Amino acid sequence: QVQLVESGGGLVHSGDSLRLSCVGSGRTFSYYAMGWFRQAPGKEREFVAAITWNGGRTSYADSVQDRFTISGDNAKNTVYLQMNSLKPEDTAVYYCAAIRYYDSYKERDTRFYDYWGQGTQVTVSS
Numbered sequence: 001q002v003q004l005v006e007s008g009g010g011l012v013h014s015g016d017s018l019r020l021s022c023v024g025s026g027r028t029f030s031y032y033a034m035g036w037f038r039q040a041p042g043k044e045r046e047f048v049a050a051i052t053w054n055g056g057r058t059s060y061a062d063s064v065q066d067r068f069t070i071s072g073d074n075a076k077n078t079v080y081l082q083m084n085s086l087k088p089e090d091t092a093v094y095y096c097a098a099i100r101y102y103d104s105y106k107e108r109d110t111r112f113y114d115y116w117g118q119g120t121q122v123t124v125s126s
Contacts, residue, residue, distance in 0.1 A: 002026045002115040004096050009120030012086055020081040022096030022117055033102035034079040035113060038092035049081060050107040059107055086124045093119040
């Protein structure tokens with residue numbers, strides 16, 4: 001079993017930065033891929049970014065490309081989401097998630113993720 005705990009959310013102004021963290025426990029993550037998703041009120045949960053646990057591959061939603069960076073620290077079982085140039089439309093609850101058996105076609109689809117954190121709120125004011 002895997003437990004994921006996000007932190008780092010908060011209330012910021014447009015143009016500010018935040019770094020979200022997701023700490024995993026319970027099992028080694030060396031064979032997992034990790035993703036960040038977000039869900040705004042009244043909307044479906046959407047893909048933000050993903051990373052293979054060896055760091056060899058990252059991918060991003062078009063809406064965050066060049067503003068957000070996903071990274072991981074194997075030794076700390078932690079994945080990060082650095083968010084720069086935040087916009088009001090980035091306001092959402094952000095979730096991290098883990099896939100046990102990774103394939104690139106799975107990374108943007110919530111149905112393939114096996115474990116989820118509880119989420120952390122990010123609010124960007126204009």
